[in-house]
Amino acid sequence: MAPLVVHVTGARPNFPKAAPVLQALSAYPVEQLLVHTGQHYDDAMSEVFFRQLGIPKPDVNLGVGSGAHGAQTAKVMEALEELFTQRRPDLVVVYGDVNSTVAAALVASKMGITFAHVEAGLRSFDMTMPEEINRLVTDKLSDLLLTTSTDAIAHLGNEGTAPEKIHFVGNPMIDTLLTHRERFDAAAVRAELGIEGDYLVATLHRPGNVDDPDDVRALVAAMHAVADQAQVVIPLHPRGRARLEDAGFLDHPGMRVVDPLGYLEFMGLVRGSVGVVTDSGGVQEETTILGVPCLTLRPNTERPVTITHGTNQLVTRDTLAERVREILAAGKLTQWPTPPLWDGHAGERIAAVLASSLGAVRP
Structure with missing residues (x-):
């Protein structure tokens, strides 16, 4: 047997x-x-x-x-x-x-x-x-x-x-990304969501960002400063959604909240973006391979290889807007390191x- x-x-x-x-x-x-x-x-x-x-x-x-x-x-x-x-x-x-x-x-x-x-x-x-x-x-x-x-x-x-x-x-997550990369259709996702022009993607759900009311208010202010520079599309996780909305997260014309997306749609959205703001672990890895600048809104990461061999950097709410400004000024990456194996x-x-x-x- x-x-x-x-x-x-x-x-x-x-x-x-x-x-x-x-x-x-x-x-x-x-x-x-x-x-x-x-x-x-x-x-x-x-x-x-x-x-x-x-x-x-x-x-x-x-x-x-x-x-x-x-x-x-x-x-x-x-x-x-x-x-x-x-x-x-x-x-x-x-x-x-x-x-x-x-x-x-x-x-x-x-x-x-x-x-x-x-x-x-x-x-x-x-x-x-x-x-x-x-x-x-x-x-x-x-x-x-x-x-x-x-x-x-x-x-x-x-x-x-x-x-x-x-x-x-x-x-192995990179195996999946590379297998399906040609199916990440940024244009199709743009058309489906009605997105025009440059945009950033955000994924935010960690307790350190969305649980405490003071943290939520600070996060909203930081993200509004980002949206002053480029529109932000955020597939909003059910966790923390009500708190963010109550704190005025959507009270900015540059903020665009959409429902959670499937894998192909989300990766298409990321691939077509000028940058990503996240507190997710996996997104740090995916952007590292796609060459999309990633700003991780956390004090630490369990994936430091995405910083030393990728496109990721750690930011705080106070430094986020300035890092976005630098990303937008630098333009699209043409080469970047990737981790071994x-x-x-x-x-x-x-x-x-x-x-x-x-x-x-x-x-």
């Missing part, structure tokens, strides 16, 4: 990472089961990604929905424990740093099931971020740590991780590591 590999996904950032791994591993004599926890459950945040990226329909959808961190994590753990009892995997693969990731790690570890963490070793060193806690716990328990960058290897080494557990494989073949390298751990030989 072929060994069973269970992939656990739960939120938008997981899907572009899982797609190339699923495809590459299909070349080996293993059975794969794709689990969607339902942590993101509306169409624009989950289902549309399966359609657009050619990912098979999830074999299991746990449908846990939203909720407080503890409650959501507990729901995923309970459902996965039941699933793993019914169909015990030989290997579990988790992605990224969302609540579904750490929930699956805890269940697999407690049940004595080998598991691999794709995107291991990233660190912001900011313990106020729920994602940082998820990263630390998941990596501590992981049997196979699959890293996207050399700084991640260093972090794991400093934490005492056995070297034989660590594998530098590159970034962000070459479109990470999925193949990950599949080789996973298959080797199972003793599965490619025909």
Whole structure:
């Protein structure tokens, strides 16, 4: 009987990472089961990604929905424990740093099931971020740590991780981006949304930006100063939307809020922009490959390679408008560095590591 590999996904950032791994591993004599926890459950945040990226329909959808961190994590753990009892995997693969990731790690570890963490070793060193806690716990328990960058290897080494557990494989999300890049149609997205002229894209949802009323007011003022220079298109995450609107976020003619977009539409929007303002991790990586200037509105990043080998820079609310002014003055980039192994073949390298751990030989 072929060994069973269970992939656990739960939120938008997981899907572009899982797609190339699923495809590459299909070349080996293993059975794969794709689990969607339902942590993101509306169409624009989950289902549309399966359609657009050619990912098979999830074999299991746990449908846990939203909720407080503890409650959501507990729901995923309970459902996965039941699933793993019914169909015990030989290997579990988790992605990224969302609540579904750490929930699956805890269940697999407690049940004595080998598991691999794709995107291991990233660190912001900011313990106020729920994602940082998820990263630390998941990596501590992981049997196979699959890293996207050399700084991640260093972090794991400093934490005492056995070297034989660590594998530098590159970034599978970049595989997905490069595979679909020619489908990122900026002109079509412009026409669909009625955008004319130069524009910036913004994605803002982190608690440090949208939870505290004082932070929200400061964010609105900073973004209005950006909109004084160029129109801003923001697919607004459900988290924090009401607070932003109540604080007058839309009280500027240059601010344009749209509903969350599918992967292809969002990447088309980014590709056609003059720059991006974000607090998202994945967007820092995507802009690094597309050559779009990225201003990360956070005091830190768990992806420093996007600064040293990409288009990203950290900004504060006080410095944001000036950095935008510099981007607009510089114009479109014609060349920029990119990180090692962000070459479109990470999925193949990950599949080789996973298959080797199972003793599965490619025909």
